[in-house]
Amino acid sequence: MTDDLLICGAGPAGRALAHRALTAGLSVTVVDPQPRRRWTATYAAWADELPSWLAADTLAAVVDRPLAWTTRRIEVDRRYAVLDTAGLQDALTLDGARVITDRVTAITRPTRTGTAGLELPAARLSSARVLPAGRVIDARGVPRSPALAEQTAFGVIVERERWTAETLFMDWRDDNGADSAAPRSFLYAIPLDDDRVLLEETCLAGRPALSIRELHDRLIHRLRSRGIELTGEETVERVRFPVQGGIPGTAFGAAGALMHPATGYSVATSLRLADAVVAGDAIWPGSARAVYRLRQAGLRALLALPPADLPVFFDAFFTLPIASQRAYLSGRDELRATATAMTALFAALPWRLRGILARAVTMPSPRPGATTNTAYSTDPA
Known part of the structure; x- marks a missing residue:
């Protein structure tokens, strides 16, 4: 049997994709070494990032105006939602999917082989089993590496x-x-x-x-x-x-570069984009790829800041209009708005920090093992 969709990984991104594919009537296989392991991490998101199909009872708490203490107390005028981890996992039911307990060791992309026509993509498992499918999507996250922040x-x-x-x-x-x-x-x-x-x-x-x-x-x-x-x-x-890694357009979730490199958040984006991926829509237009590069530059800037100046940086960020904050944190394909937000942030910083950030943005990523110095939130992919 060849399913419509084979998903490698049953974390939040993979499970969300499988759940929405089943809802759309597709046949689905999910492969994961521990597909029934209960999630224990805390997941949170800005409330306006979450898709409308997500049940209200998957939210454990909603805060209207969370605080940021930088060099002063700032109320952030944007609703913040904390997800019920167990409730989210249960809501993303895999009923109707074929669930295989195994590890994916390789993914073969579709190829044309002479007169044999199109060879389907497939996943090779540690058991040596090979599973073809109409589409194979990698949602296994990003492995740790000294090269990655x-x-x-x-x-x-x-x-x-x-x-x-x-x-x-x-x-x-x-x-x-x-x-x-x-x-x-x-x-x-x-x-x-x-x-x-x-x-x-x-x-x-x-x-x-x-x-x-x-x-x-x-x-x-x-x-x-x-x-x-x-x-x-x-x-x-x-x-x-x-908070780095993944390649745009080749996978899903953190493996597909959906993690925001300056926050570590990816779950809400994966939930929001699951339906588009199920439908076969392109989720990496040129504008999204350009925003991705700007965000990578933003991470390099954060890593370059002297430790004592991080509160100053975030004081400037949270002083921006909420629309600008939202553009940088959530607008993954809003190129003009993201660039405008980053430009406004740069202008709001002291001159002594602008030179540091300008050099960091224009330099390549630090070499593996380089020491850096920053900090932020909790959203494993």
């Missing part, structure tokens, strides 16, 4: 009454015990539901990124400075994944 984080889940402060999209205040010249990290504090809050010390992107141990120590210090002592019995979350 990574995002790391360490968090704890506490009862709501132990955290009486507001939702913090990012908090750059320097009460985490780190040396002023050390790579920066920030506090991410969001509700998981009516009863629990995630408090997470987060490093946006580093090559190498801050270690989980260092982030653990910083979080303990920060919370203690704010009067919160941990018992050691709290549920913890550890985050480590590349």
Whole structure:
């Protein structure tokens, strides 16, 4: 039997694609080493990024105006949604799909072989089995590599009454015990539901990124400075994944370069684009590829900033009009709006930072093993 669609990987991107393909009436095979493993990561998104087909009960919490603490307190006038991880996984049902527990070792693209006609694409499994399909889509994520900047984080889940402060999209205040010249990290504090809050010390992107141990120590210090002592019995979350990698147009999810390199967010984009991929539509027009290159340049700029200046950079960013913030964070094919937002951000920064950013943007990506210094949120692909 040859299915319409074979999806390699059953993480959020692969599962979303399979679910929407089944909804559209396609025959689907999903291959994953652990297809029924329960997800444990925290996924969040700007509410306006989520597709209309996503059930409301997959949202664990929605915050109307999350806070950013940069050099000052800023309310971000954009709704922020925290997904119910278990609810999302259950909602993306694979009922009707053929699910195979195995590892994909190679994907063969379609080729023409003389008079034999079109040879279908196929996936080769570790069991040596070869599965052809009408389309084969790689949604296995991006493997770690010293050449890629990574995002790391360490968090704890506490009862709501132990955290009486507001939702913090990012908090750059320097009460985490780190040396002023050390790579920066920030506090991410969001509700998981009516009863629990995630408090997470987060490093946006580093090559190498801050270690989980260092982030653990910083979080303990920060919370203690704010009067919160941990018992050691709290549920913890550890985050480590590349914020670079993937190739536009050849795969889906992080493997298909749908991760935003300056935030690490990809789940909402994968959910939103799943129907277009199922329909066979092109999701990488020239404008999207150009925005992708601008975002890569933006990541290089972040990596180049001196640690002490990161709050200044984000102060300028969150001072931009919401439309400009949205264009850079969510407008993956809005070239003019993205370029306008980046130009406005550059103009809002002090002169001493403009030269650093200009040099970083025009230089190639840092070599593998180069040390960098920045920080951000939690959205494994």
